Amino acid sequence: MKTINVGIIGAGYRGVNTLAERIVDVSEETGLRVTRLCDTRSDRLEECQAYLSHLFSERGIDTDICTTEDADALICDDAVDLVMVTTPQCAHLGPAVTALESGKRVYCDKPIAHTLDDAIAILEAERRTENPMILGFTRRYEAPWRKAYELVQDGTIGDLHMMQVRDIIPFHTYFHRWHRRRAWSGDAINDKSSHHMDVFNWFAGCPAEQISGVGGRRVFVEKADAPERCLECHLECPWRVNPTRGLVKSQEELSLTGDSWMNATEEYDRVDNCVYLPGADILDHASFQIRYESGLIASLWVSFFGPKADDQETFELIGTKGRIILTRHTGILGIVTDYGASHEVIDCKKDNFGSSHFGADLELVRELKTFYDGSPPLVSASNGLEAARLIEAGLRSIDNGGELIKMSDIPTVQ
């Protein structure tokens, strides 16, 4: 089997501690190997090089993973066939455009960018270079969401008229990390709900016409006397994170990947900024109403201070003849059809449900191989742009007191 050499730009939680790990998991099946890593943090690079070499060697695969702080050098390197951009979204544009221009295969994580301007620039580069890129909207790779889509397409619930995502999640991590400033994340709503907007667009199958939203920050409100970070704080606090463990999952991993998270000193790099530290300008909850050109309506209800629970994220679809409720953390679809006469439960959990994003990242990595071999991307840059346009319009509505925003007023790529 041909070896496909992967270069990862942004050696953090997503790039290394999720996607590179999954690449290792299916390396024999796909031929994918990580050969180059780029990050702005040299200590992160050292740790990740050691960590990934160790994971590959456990599978009997020899690797020669080189590191660089220069993204352009990684992209131009002959030892890279496929470039993965997994930096924070404020740093997607530069590497994404250079990678597209190199003619190599390109993966860019979601959200496509932190601003609509950057999203448009990436899509324009894709059109100019005629080099399609693949995106990381994980729900499109998850079995229950795909099954729900198939059922709707088959007419199981009749004509689809209403959709709702309810995502009440314990994601105070957004206030601990770089997501805490819009200048870096484009808002927590951009980071998380670009997934939800993409799901709505996917199921609607036509352009959105209008959106309105309300939201704000009620829980993670800044305090003038907040400590800088959890590491320096000894207060009892429900939001405390342990920076000495960073984002790693075991003692063995800690010895290979831990210190760079703990040693970070800048707000952008730290994973344990106090949630009350002044500077955060993102929302911690919001509600949006969307209407599509077909008349279909969608509603999104999201909070980042919700408790952990099996039903913390649900997706409900209502058609003329029935309805579907998807519960993400159980992988279960509850289906009512025939105007209420028939009730069914489908368990969509597969063997890999315990893997990251309920198995979606394994599917995504398999899809990277298919994409590398020439198939069109399962999730495209256009999907990324359409989600970004809804986020831009939704945030504009919230910032203007709930004003109704017409999507025709939101810039796009012709």
Ligand SMILES: NC(=O)c1ccc[n+]([C@@H]2O[C@H](COP(=O)([O-])OP(=O)(O)OC[C@H]3O[C@@H](n4cnc5c(N)ncnc54)[C@H](O)[C@@H]3O)[C@@H](O)[C@H]2O)c1
């Ligand atoms: N698809 C998904 O479900 C999913 C899940 C998590 C994260 N993500 C996305 O992945 C991206 C990264 O998120 P993360 O949680 O891994 O963040 P992270 O902070 O853990 O990792 C980002 C890494 O990029 C490095 N970096 C920052 N700026 C850089 C630059 N200009 N050039 C090179 N390296 C740079 C940082 O030092 C860090 O090591 C974000 O866009 C995020 O939204 C997607």
